Amino acid sequence: MPDVSRLLADLARRRNDPAVVQTVRSTAAAVLSYLAALWLSKAQVPLLAPLTTLLVVQVTLYATLTRGIRRVNAVVAGVLVAVGFSSLVGLSWWSLGVLILASLSVGHLVRVNEFVPEVAISAMLVLGVSVTRVAETALDRVIETVIGAAVGLLFNVLFVPPVWTRNASEAIEDLGARIRHLLRLIGEEFDSHMPVEDAAARLQEARNLDHDVVQVDASLVQAEESMKFNPRVKEGLLSRVVLRTGLDTLEICAVVLRVMARTFTDLAKSQRNEPLFPPEEAAALGELFSHLDAAIRAFAVLITTDDSSQADTAEARLVEELSGGHAARDRLAQMLLDRVRHDPDQWQLHGALLAQIDRILDELAVENRSQRLAEELDRYTREQFSPTLAKLAHHINFRRRPRRRREET
Secondary structure, eight states, rough: OOOOHHHHHHHHHTTTTTHHHHHHHHHHHHHHHHHHHHHHOOSSSSHHHHHHHHHHHHHSHHHHHHHHHHHHHHHHHHHHHHHHHTTTTOOOHHHHHHHHHHHHHHHHHTOOOGGGGHHHHHHHHHHHHHOOGHHHHHHHHHHHHHHHHHHHHHHHHSSOOOOOOHHHHHHHHHHHHHHHHHHHHTTTTTSSSSOOOHHHHHHHHHHHHHHHHHHHHHHHHHHHHHTTTTTTTTSSSHHHHHHHHHHHHHHHHHHHHHHHHHHHHHHHOOOOTSSSSOHHHHHHHHHHHHHHHHHHHHHHHHHHHHHHHHHHHHHHHHHHHHHHHHHHHHHHHHHHHHHHHOGGGHHHHHHHHHHHHHHHHHHHOOHHHHHHHHHHHHHHHHHHHHHHHHHHHHHHHHHHHHHHHHHHH
């Protein structure tokens, strides 16, 4: 038999896991929905209400609200289609096909998204009863669905779901750690012979970062939704923009690192029996990668911490490491330039390497991050205030610009 105490201890440790929280919340909401349907409806076994609640209750209040509305719309649309068919035709193979086709088409028209099949299911269940009971069955199905959706929504309003920014921050920190780990692996092989197989393995690790970015993006989307309509959040917009722009920066760094790994693979192919770089160049590259490692660490702390003093320390460290990185980059560029004058065979790969390093340093720059934050905050604010007015204002400004220029001339 399993150790109950160990299972309970493991569950307690995972109490902040979204899967555990969602499981407990969904179970409680479904039971409450069943009890409410027994009290409010005439059905003896109103299982449709807890089923709707299970589909509606999500890990965020925003997702619960949007899914609840779409679920009710889907059921109502299916019921209306079935009632219309029941007055015209009976149930046969051809009428069933026409009913399913019409229901799925209506589902797309009313934009219920993932609940499009629910429109056809509701229509088939209603049409499957006798003609004399169509209206009664249709009404019962709508009532149970509304009860289930309402209970799910009220449950999330009264017991507000957690804000998942901490999970998103941890995912971003893990992504930064994986990027830094790959930087260290590559930086350890500059002064030695790198077999092509090892270089190709580093390239594959860099490609795997794309999958990591997708997972972090999913965590961030969940965190962004958890801050919408959540009374616990006072500065949700700022937190969302900081995390989103930070992830965008790390994603660009991951892409550039993948291209850089490709460059080192090409260098390894061209120098099969020699070190990738002479000792002085290898030392400069090692110093540069050490600064990049520390800069990404400071950047990850800067965009994920809630402590202002810790953020100030991380920003100062980021500025310091980027300054050291630029200095090491300039020394490396001079060494590679001197080398190209005597051995021009590798000038393309060396030039590409310097361009990739410049891109990472530029993406991590504090002034660029501040500008990106300001632009994103302005865009979010305009879209939330009124997307229509924002487009109109942009159109008016675009039309006025030539007139101003003519007046100035």
